[in-house]
Amino acid sequence: MSTTDQQAVPPRLAVPELLIGVGLLACAGAVAWQTLAIPVSPLYSKVGPTVFPYLTMVGLIVLSLLLILAALRGGWQPEEEKETPTDWKAMGFVVIGLLANLVLIQPLGFTAASVIMFVLVCYGFGSRHTLRDVLTGLVLALAAYFGFAKALGVNIGAGVVENQLNMVIDAFTSTLGG
Structure with a gap:
């Protein structure tokens, strides 16, 4: 195969990496579900006991979407790691x-x-x-x-x-x- 033929091959779907991204997205859903169960007193103004869990959830969502995108593009692992x-x-x-x-x-x-x-x-x-x-x-x-x-x-x-x-x-x- 020539160099141009190799570039024309679409990236493979990296299933293990996709599963990690989807699993992390599920974890974000679990964080959201559990955070909604935290009782919040009306005495709290804007910062209460749910602020950090929600920030964690947003971070998990962003990271999981980036991982899923990387998996759709062929994964993030170098070729030598894929053989380990x-x-x-x-x-x-x-x-x-x-x-x-x-x-x-x-x-x-x-x-x-x-x-x-x-x-x-x-x-x-x-x-x-x-x-x-x-x-x-x-x-x-x-x-x-x-x-x-x-x-x-x-x-x-x-x-x-x-x-x-x-x-x-x-x-x-x-x-x-x-």
Whole structure:
């Protein structure tokens, strides 16, 4: 084939990449659905507890549409990456981590479920430093939890860890205050 013949070939539809874009669009739909379920007090003016979820949803929609467009144009992966086999074991740990968070957030609370998810996802990405991953996940999960609970007044799933820390914080503040 000559160079002009190669340029005339239309790009192939990149099905795996298309599925990622469509999956991300579905995630944006889930974010919208769940954000609509957040109770909003009429006391909030323009900025309330739904601002960041809606911004996240818009970002997911834009990114998913760009991914779908790239997939329709042949995908974003270079040819040498397309030949690399999928690491199903690693992907399995990531999926198990996400599912564990979904299943465990109600019985264990946000922090414990998030730490378990973080450790499993880190393991899926190749980390073998479990203690470091637990501590990092704990710091990030507590920052997220208390950011929502204290700064925004939104309970995103208090569990044993959060309740114990709230008791310690309340005891400490009552000691300082009285």
